[in-house]
Amino acid sequence: MKKQILSVVLGSLVSSMAAAAQWGYEGAEGPSHWAEMSSEFDTCATGKNQSPINLTHMVKGDLPALKINYVKGGQQIVNNGHTVQVNYTPGSSLEVDGHKYELKQFHFHTPSENNIEGESFPMEAHFVHADKDGNLAVVAVMFKIGDFNPELEKAWSQMPVIAGDQQQLKHVVSAANLLPQDHNYMRFNGSLTTPPCTEGVSWFVMKGYDTASKEQIEHFAHTMHHNNNRPLQAMNARVVVQ
Template sequence: MKKLIWGLLCCCAGSASYANNDVHWGYQGEVSAEHWGALSDQYQLCATGKNQSPINIQGTYHSTDQHPIQIDYAENPENIVFNGHTVQVNAKNSQNNKVTIDGENYYLKQFHFHTPSENTIDGKQFPLEIHFVNANAQGQLTVLAVMVENGQANPEWTKLWKDFKAQENQTKPITSQIQLQNLLPTTREYYRFSGSLTTPPCSEGVNWIVYKNPITMSQDQIQMLQKVLNFQHNNRPVQVQNGRIVIED
């Protein structure tokens, strides 16, 4: 078990908004996902929530009208850190890093990695999943999820990793120019549903966009992340869908 991390940089959450959640959680043993709801009053939704993430995506409904998502990640990322739960790349606080959905702007806060994937598609699990966490002016979250499969190496990953230090909470500035569009699929059909943070406090009301098409990374690149995690997984198991509708766009 890795050294305890006190929840200051929780995956899928803005770093500041959940700074008071100081109860340790993890993916193995007594603090693993099935125990999260009992670890703290603030984590109750992890056990009682009805709109929890991740899910197995199946039985989707086709949208009759188009909802194009405009992604404009113009600024280079700020820094990269292993926060004890995941490798996280923090974005610059900028109006130029945004996702526009139905006229609403969501600004990129950070992106991070899960291995294996958290969401599954028709039961298929991928070796890795990237979560791009975006927030609008009211703090509502939209997460863009990108599946990764084994294949060609991804040049952006190599550039990010150049600055990475595996020691916990050793935040390092990004020194390369990163083309974030190369961490997104070129074909951008997606599934859309309402869910939650996949980490404590499991807050709901998160807009999830999961791209149908994966990107690729090499086996070596995927293993770089697995090695940082001591070859232990950092995915929450899939949760009950509870009648939620998944729209296919």
């Protein structure tokens, strides 16, 4: 199952998941219907630790530092119809509390999927990692409208406008340059925010944020033709630690 989930994370919707259901963000294909489309998507409705959430009522804890070792590795940009994703070459890692994950890809949602104290943001980036056993960790970074983002533009300048298209990037993108300087974070247990909504994902939401120009955020939104954020999910018995 973890190999199947990793295939979804990497953007290659393989096996029965692709054939079973063409999910989306609107109408009969939207989030409220995901669980109806395939038995493999049941967790989208039955799960108790679903993402995204509104991060609020945080509990103070002694969180370990995030050891982020990202090298330039964003070499391919893909429009998979659900998001724009930059695939990363091996060699970049996230280590937390002695546990090491490899950066696989990063992608975007507009508006943000997670909220912080009830605040939604114009755009959110998800840096998706997997360990050697297929366990997943996501670093989430909120984007505000502000200064033009030159690192983001390396990808945006070749953004495929047609679902299914991909491009080899002329200028390799550095994920490190898309992170805020302050690596303080909030942590919670959650899930994939897209089908099959698998749980057991470790989420690390940065307290700091990055910026992009209004035009850059609109470029992404227009390419998607619709919002691509899953609605907020119930917290249930979870806590957010900061």
